[in-house]
Amino acid sequence: MSGVLLPHPGTGAPFASPAPPGCGWPGDPAGPRTPVADDDDAVARLAARAGSLAELDAAVSVCRACPRLVEWRERVAVDKRAAYADEPYWGRPAPGWGDPRARALIVGLAPAAHGANRTGRIFTGDRSGDWLYAALHRAGFANRPDSVHAADGLRLTGIRITAPVHCAPPANRPAADEKAACAPWLDRELELLDAGLESVLALGGIAWTETLKAARRLGWSVPRPAPRFGHGAEARLERPDGRPLRLVGCYHVSQQNTFTGRLTEAMLDEALARLR
Numbered sequence: 001m002s003g004v005l006l007p008h009p010g011t012g013a014p015f016a017s018p019a020p021p022g023c024g025w026p027g028d029p030a031g032p033r034t035p036v037a038d039d040d041d042a043v044a045r046l047a048a049r050a051g052s053l054a055e056l057d058a059a060v061s062v063c064r065a066c067p068r069l070v071e072w073r074e075r076v077a078v079d080k081r082a083a084y085a086d087e088p089y090w091g092r093p094a095p096g097w098g099d100p101r102a103r104a105l106i107v108g109l110a111p112a113a114h115g116a117n118r119t120g121r122i123f124t125g126d127r128s129g130d131w132l133y134a135a136l137h138r139a140g141f142a143n144r145p146d147s148v149h150a151a152d153g154l155r156l157t158g159i160r161i162t163a164p165v166h167c168a169p170p171a172n173r174p175a176a177d178e179k180a181a182c183a184p185w186l187d188r189e190l191e192l193l194d195a196g197l198e199s200v201l202a203l204g205g206i207a208w209t210e211t212l213k214a215a216r217r218l219g220w221s222v223p224r225p226a227p228r229f230g231h232g233a234e235a236r237l238e239r240p241d242g243r244p245l246r247l248v249g250c251y252h253v254s255q256q257n258t259f260t261g262r263l264t265e266a267m268l269d270e271a272l273a274r275l276r
Helices: 040-049 053-060 067-079 127-138 176-193 205-217 265-273
Strands: 004-007 014-017 104-107 159-162 199-203 234-238 244-250
Touching: 040 053, 040 176, 053 176, 104 176, 104 205, 127 265, 159 176, 176 205, 199 205, 205 234, 205 244, 244 265
Parallel strands: 104 159, 104 199, 199 244
Antiparallel strands: 004 014, 234 244
16 A cells, blocks of 8 residues: 655654655664565464564564455555644554563553554554553653653663554454464564563453463463453463463553543552562
8 A cells, every 4th residue: 555755753754654664764673674474374484583572573563464454554554543644654563662671561452543553652642552651650661651652762661562463453353363363473572571571461351361372372381270351360370491470460551441440540550560
């Protein structure tokens, strides 16, 4: 899908929308030669081959394995929301990001159509991200309380953020086969973080379920029956060498939860505190 050239809000430089790999978009992990996964088998192969988080993020950011998601994310990046008509859209998968030596990992659901699909950074550019990054700042994980775009100077310390699905899905609902296709990226991310990883915060039931599935695929010990998701739920997972990992449940920072009071700032702060 062809794009248009618009000034990036962080730099003022012109960028195509959707953003092609290697176009100079701030924070773009990929280059023109980054290999592209065009199907499920390629996802599995490229994920297994990634020798670092940087290499993994680059491959994630150019993935085209799910035709429905590719068509949707790129169409949104061209049609845009009226409020962002003068901004370029990322229009590609949003990879995980944060501290490469993270002790804690936050797992969400998928990029928002006009959030990460616009800005290129997960949980950035929408109200969900406003809630999350403000809480991360209060907890000492972030150097500032907001995330605007990839060139805003935000840094995370001790924590990384990812999702089991890296493309914005229609109606915020990825299909089962799309979650399965994306699973090798999460598996490899957990492997690359494994040495220092101590805890995972699952934002919502899908994140909880997909993290447990990844743990089983990696050969980690998961309690039986499977731990049930709930806000404040906690499960102990055990890696093959006996090292434990704490899985903590938290309601998702969606507007449906934050506007209704189902998730409050105090509840989110308490969940993040348990990651330490």
